[in-house]
Structure formats: C-alpha cells, structure tokens
Amino acid sequence: MRVSIGGAERLDLVLNPVAALGRAVLSACRTVGALALFALEGLSHLVRPPFYWRLFLRQLVEIAYFSLPVVSLTAIFTGMVLALQSYTGFARFNAEGAVANVVVLSITRELGPVIASLMVAGRIGASFAAEIGTMRVTDQIDALTTLSTNPMKYLVTPRLLAGVLAMPFLVLVADILGVMGGWLIGTTKLGFNSAGYLKATMDFLQVMDVVSGLVKAAVFGFVITLMGCWCGYNSRGGAQGVGAATTTAVVASSILILAFDYILTEMFFAR
Amino acid sequence: MSGDTPKIRLRGLSKAFGEKRVLDGVDLDIRAGHGMVILGGSGSGKSVTIKCILGLITPDAGTIEIDGQDILAMSRRDREALNDRIGMLFQNGALFDSLPVWENVCFKLLAQKRITRAKARDKAAEVLAQVGLAASVGDLAPSELSGGMQKRVGLARAIAAQPDIIFFDEPTTGLDPIMGAVIDGLIVDVVKRLGATAVSITHDMASARRIGDDAAMLHRGKIVWTGSAAVLGDTGNAMVDQFARGEREGPIQMELRR
Numbered sequence: 127m128r129v130s131i132g133g134a135e136r137l138d139l140v141l142n143p144v145a146a147l148g149r150a151v152l153s154a155c156r157t158v159g160a161l162a163l164f165a166l167e168g169l170s171h172l173v174r175p176p177f178y179w180r181l182f183l184r185q186l187v188e189i190a191y192f193s194l195p196v197v198s199l200t201a202i203f204t205g206m207v208l209a210l211q212s213y214t215g216f217a218r219f220n221a222e223g224a225v226a227n228v229v230v231l232s233i234t235r236e237l238g239p240v241i242a243s244l245m246v247a248g249r250i251g252a253s254f255a256a257e258i259g260t261m262r263v264t265d266q267i268d269a270l271t272t273l274s275t276n277p278m279k280y281l282v283t284p285r286l287l288a289g290v291l292a293m294p295f296l297v298l299v300a301d302i303l304g305v306m307g308g309w310l311i312g313t314t315k316l317g318f319n320s321a322g323y324l325k326a327t328m329d330f331l332q333v334m335d336v337v338s339g340l341v342k343a344a345v346f347g348f349v350i351t352l353m354g355c356w357c358g359y360n361s362r363g364g365a366q367g368v369g370a371a372t373t374t375a376v377v378a379s380s381i382l383i384l385a386f387d388y389i390l391t392e393m394f395f396a397r
Numbered sequence: 398m399s400g401d402t403p404k405i406r407l408r409g410l411s412k413a414f415g416e417k418r419v420l421d422g423v424d425l426d427i428r429a430g431h432g433m434v435i436l437g438g439s440g441s442g443k444s445v446t447i448k449c450i451l452g453l454i455t456p457d458a459g460t461i462e463i464d465g466q467d468i469l470a471m472s473r474r475d476r477e478a479l480n481d482r483i484g485m486l487f488q489n490g491a492l493f494d495s496l497p498v499w500e501n502v503c504f505k506l507l508a509q510k511r512i513t514r515a516k517a518r519d520k521a522a523e524v525l526a527q528v529g530l531a532a533s534v535g536d537l538a539p540s541e542l543s544g545g546m547q548k549r550v551g552l553a554r555a556i557a558a559q560p561d562i563i564f565f566d567e568p569t570t571g572l573d574p575i576m577g578a579v580i581d582g583l584i585v586d587v588v589k590r591l592g593a594t595a596v597s598i599t600h601d602m603a604s605a606r607r608i609g610d611d612a613a614m615l616h617r618g619k620i621v622w623t624g625s626a627a628v629l630g631d632t633g634n635a636m637v638d639q640f641a642r643g644e645r646e647g648p649i650q651m652e653l654r655r
Contacts, residue, residue, distance in 0.1 A: 264493075265489065268448070269485070273554075
C-alpha cells in the first residue's frame with residue numbers, strides 16, 4: 127500500500143531537522159551564557175567581602191596536597207615513557223643526544239600541564255560535582271540561603287581561587303618529576319651520563335617553557351573547578367542527577383582542557 | 398505597622414514551571430505570633446509557596462508582604478537582612494554533612510560573626526539542650542544521627558539565631574508517631590518561647606492539629622479554605638474534610654497514572 131505525503135507534511139519533514147538544529151544551537155548558546163554568568167558571579171565574590179579563608183585553605187589542601195601522589199606518579203611514568211620512545215625514534219637517524227631536550231620541552235610545555243590537569247579533573251572535578259550536587263538535591267544549598275549565606279560565595283568562590291593557585295604548584299612538581307623520570311631511564315637504561323643529561327636539560331630549557339606551562343595550569347585549574355561547581359550546582363533529580371553531573375563535569379573539563387591547551391599554545395608559541 | 402496587619406500577607410501569588418501552573422493566585426494572611434499550617438496533597442504547591450516567601454523561588458506574579466513590606470520589591474541587602482529574622486526546618490533536615498553538629502547549629506551566628514568559634518560550642522550545647530539533646534551530640538557528624546535526632550538538630554539550627562518567623566517543611570515526615578509527637582511538642586515549645594510566627598506544611602493531620610492555630614488548604618494552586626486548625630476534619634468544607642479524614646471518595650480526585 128502506498129501512502130501519499132501531502133505538501134504540508136513534506137515541508138514538515140524538511141523543516142523538522144532544521145528546527146531541531148536551531149533548538150540545539152539555542153540550547154548551546156543558553157548554556158554558554160549561563161556558564162559565563164556563573165563564572166562571573168563566582169569571581170565577583172573575590173572582591174566582595176566576606177571571603178571564606180577557612181574554606182579556601184581547605185580546598186587548597188584538598189587540591190594541591192591530596193592530588194600530589196596521583197600527579198607525581200603520572201608525571202614520573204610519562205617522563206620515563208617519553209625518554210624511551212624518543213630514544214627509539216631518534217636512534218633511527220643517530221640523534222639520540224636530543225632525548226634530554228625533547229623530554230624537558232615536552233614535559234614543561236605540554237605533558238606536565240595537560241597530564242596533571244586531566245588527573246586533577248578526574249579527582250577534583252568529580253569530587254566537587256558530587257559534593258555540591260548532593261548538597262543541591264538534599265536542600266543544603268537552599269539551607270545556606272536561609273542561613274544568611276550566599277551559596278556562590280560559600281561554595282564556588284573559594285574553590286575557583288584554590289583551583290587557580292593549586293594547579294601551577296602541581297604542574298611545577300609534575301615538571302620536575304617528569305624530567306627526573308626521563309633522567310632515570312636515560313641514565314639507568316639508555317646509557318646517558320648523569321651530569322651530561324642534566325646539563326643538556328638545563329641548557330635547552332628556557333624560562334618561557336616553564337612559564338607557559340604554569341599559565342596553562344592556572345587556566346586549567348579554573349576550568350576544572352568551574353565545571354565541577356557548575357555541574358554540581360545545577361544538578362537535579364536525586365542520585366541519578368548527581369551521577370550525571372559528576373560524569374559531565376569530568377568529560378566537559380577534560381575536553382575543555384585540551385581545547386584551551388591548543389588555544390594557549392597558539393598564543394604562546396605561534397610564529 | 399497597624400495591629401491588624403498580618404505578619405505575612407500573600408496576594409495573587411502565581412508560579413508556573415513550563416506548562417505546569419503550580420500556584421494560581423494564592424491569597425493568604427498569616428497572623429503574627431500564631432502557627433499557620435498549610436495543608437494540601439502532593440504537588441499542590443505547598444513547598445513552592447514557602448520557597449517563594451523564603452526567596453528561593455521568584456514568583457511570576459503577586460505580592461508577598463512581611464510586616465507590611467513588599468519583600469519582592471526589596472533591595473538585595475534588605476532581603477538578606479530580612480533572612481536574618483527567618484528560620485527554616487527542612488523536610489530532611491538539610492544538615493551540612495561536612496560540618497559537625499555544633500557548627501551546623503551555630504552556622505548562622507558564625508556566618509554573621511555574632512559569635513566566636515570558641516564560644517559557638519557552648520552556645521550549640523545550650524540550644525541542643527532546648528531540643529532535648531545532650532551537649533556531646535555537638536561533636537558528632539550529621540551522618541551519625543538518627544532521623545529524629547537530625548530533625549531536632551535541624552530545629553536547633555532554625556532557632557539558634559532567635560528568628561521571629563520559622564518555617565517547618567513536613568516536620569514529622571519519616572518519623573514514627575511517638576517521635577513525631579515529640580518533635581511537634583518541641584516545635585510548640587520553642588515557637589512559644591521565642592514568640593515567633595510559625596508556618597508549617599504537612600500531610601500529617603495529628604501534627605497539624607498539634608502545631609497549628611490556623612490552617613489553610615491548598616488545592617491545585619489555590620487556597621480553597623482557611624480556618625482554625627482545631628476543626629480540621631469537621632470544617633463543613635467537603636474538600637478539607639475528605640483530606641483531613643483521608644477518605645478515598647469525595648471532591649478531591651487523585652490523579653493516578655496507570
């Protein structure tokens with residue numbers, strides 16, 4: 127049996143995908159706008175007293191100190207693998223001597239900030255989203271308002287500042303340990319002289335390499351804490367909503383870290 | 398403010414979430430120093446009404462006056478100052494998991510720097526005693542408390558700053574009948590001691606009669622009856638009486654999804 131389609135229905139079939147696309151674009155614009163306003167309000171409380179120093183210090187310790195083991199281990203292994211891989215590649219055209227240079231450049235400019243931030247996104251982004259999301263669905267955020275406390279000032283602002291300050295510290299540690307991981311493999315397995323490896327590292331390293339990595343770290347720290355707070359603050363619907371907020375916080379901050387990495391690298395090093 | 402001015406006056410309060418109209422022109426007067434109980438089925442708009450008064454939700458239309466002042470027209474600072482005079486007991490307690498009980502109880506006082514941290518423990522012990530809890534409870538985490546104890550700590554937190562308006566959201570929900578009666582007794586005592594105005598929402602008729610002087614029935618976003626809480630179940634209003642007696646047959650038809 128053939129079913130004939132009228133002119134109006136045919137027009138609907140064409141326009142429905144266009145309408146869906148329009149709705150998706152509008153929804154994306156609304157989300158970006160709301161996120162920007164959320165970030166601005168969070169930052170505005172930095173200059174509007176009171177500031178919750180006790181909460182800030184607690185978050186600083188949570189991010190900077192308790193993330194040290196995971197960031198350190200990741201950085202050491204990344205440096206070790208990088209030394210091994212670059213040695214294997216460079217040996218093909220007799221350039222093994224460049225291993226130390228490649229390791230220090232890759233670690234300080236790219237791998238230190240990115241790997242450390244992705245680790246912290248998994249740890250802190252998820253933790254913030256889950257904690258604030260649980261507070262949302264159990265009325266604790268409403269309770270803050272009834273107790274004469276601005277929830278943004280109390281929950282978001284100290285976390286944003288702690289993220290921005292803690293990440294450069296973690297990346298500095300990751301830089302040092304990553305380079306040491308390369309040195310360890312270089313001297314114990316690849317036959318490099320210890321002093322020679324370290325001299326090659328220091329000679330090749332420029333201040334800008336480290337500074338660019340630390341600036342990236344601060345931006346990534348802001349992105350991680352912002353997404354964790356935003357997803358938690360806007361979670362709905364009980365345990366399932368909190369779980370979804372946690373997943374979204376980690377996925378979104380990981381993607382944003384890689385996107386901002388490209389933008390910042392372009393800003394720092396594009397010729 | 399004249400003597401006839403109600404403590405809280407709602408006029409034409411309306412709120413919709415998308416297509417769903419939750420409040421549809423709520424008019425209600427709440428007398429100063431009295432206990433008002435707002436009754437209604439699930440989804441009738443009870444919680445939205447008190448969230449509008451507390452400033453947690455902005456209504457689409459209508460006015461909310463407290464002591465004759467339109468709070469929706471207030472500046473942010475004035476609104477925050479008003480919040481200082483309000484206490485709230487949430488349905489599930491809404492205690493802060495990350496803080497010990499004593500810090501929960503004195504949260505508002507600490508936030509407003511009306512008390513030092515050194516003195517807050519003693520103050521918390523004093524307020525906990527008013528709700529029948531030992532001072533040692535102050536050192537526990539909220540997760541270590543039973544449901545009844547969490548309600549009492551929530552009540553202690555609501556009254557610690559000595560508010561003159563206190564809201565109670567389903568104060569006996571989830572408690573056994575004896576603990577429910579204990580919580581109601583504590584509510585009546587502390588409200589009387591503070592000389593406060595109490596606004597409660599509940600499904601529990603026994604609780605409504607114990608803690609309320611006045612009662613109002615909310616149905617489909619409108620106030621359909623107001624009167625004395627003492628006559629609940631025998632008001633002459635078929636809708637209220639059906640609800641108060643928990644009868645299946647009557648003007649209120651529950652929407653069941655099959």
